[in-house]
Amino acid sequence: MSIHPLFLVPGSWDEWRDWLAAHGPDIAGIVIGLIVIRLVFRGVFGRFLREAASRAARARREDPEAVQKRADTLLSTLDWLFTLFLLFVGLALVLDQFDIQVSALIAGVGVAGVAIGLGTQTLIKDVINGFFILVEGQYAVGDTVTVGGATGEVIEINPRRTVVRDAEGNLHSIPNSAITVAVNLTPSLSRLRFDIEVPFRESETARALVADVGAGLSRDMGDSLAAPPRIALQRMATDADVCMTVVAEVRPQDRWEVEVELRRRLKRRFEAEKVDLAFPVGGATVPRATPAP
Structure with a gap:
């Protein structure tokens, strides 16, 4: 069968029909197979990554929402890379249907291939840093950051x-390769901190009450x-009172x-x-209300 020298496709309708009959099912199978592989990858790997992120959040006591957001960002990036890989594989398989060897094609570009390789050095740095x-x-979509001289939401x-x-x-x-310092202004946890004052004689009771209230909360x-x-x-x-500092690690959006x-x-x-209780404010103490007998 003759091949059109310019478009590398059959030169007549009969040859078109014969060629499609011989190679069409294979090409369709390649396309469908790659689509199925991509969907399976995103579904299975995405579920695995989200479950791993959930376990990591519990183990590290991090904000589950922030960890999940980071996992979704990583999944979308890996999906992008895997899609590029599948496109390359699909292109090679389709070119094989035209009797074009990819290795021979790469060798044929010669100097152009070297130039492309030099030009992709920055791209490789971007990918590695990303x-x-x-x-x-370091940060995820939705975080407020300062990177590359810009401050704002990712x-x-x-x-x-x-x-x-x-x-x-x-x-x-x-470009990710230009990011040498990243400042994340959206921490996963915020520290709640305030003081309470109680009589010294009630300090042990106060400790137990704070622990019990904290467990319930x-x-x-x-x-x-x-x-x-x-x-x-x-x-x-004072000579008669003790000041206790109560702390807790909370999600920033729920702090107040x-x-x-x-x-x-x-x-x-x-x-x-x-038990007498007072909340010191700005160096002064709000007068405590003595509990009714």
């Missing part, structure tokens, strides 16, 4: 670049807390809700147990 950004969890991360939208709405496209608001609230520091406030609820529960519990 891979480490994702694996190390809109997109792919193997080649990071896209950031600043406060004025401008989009900054930054952790049961009710576990998604917002990395660990139950606890007393991290104790010092003398958790603090208000914790203060409310502490106040109610201390009143129920008839």
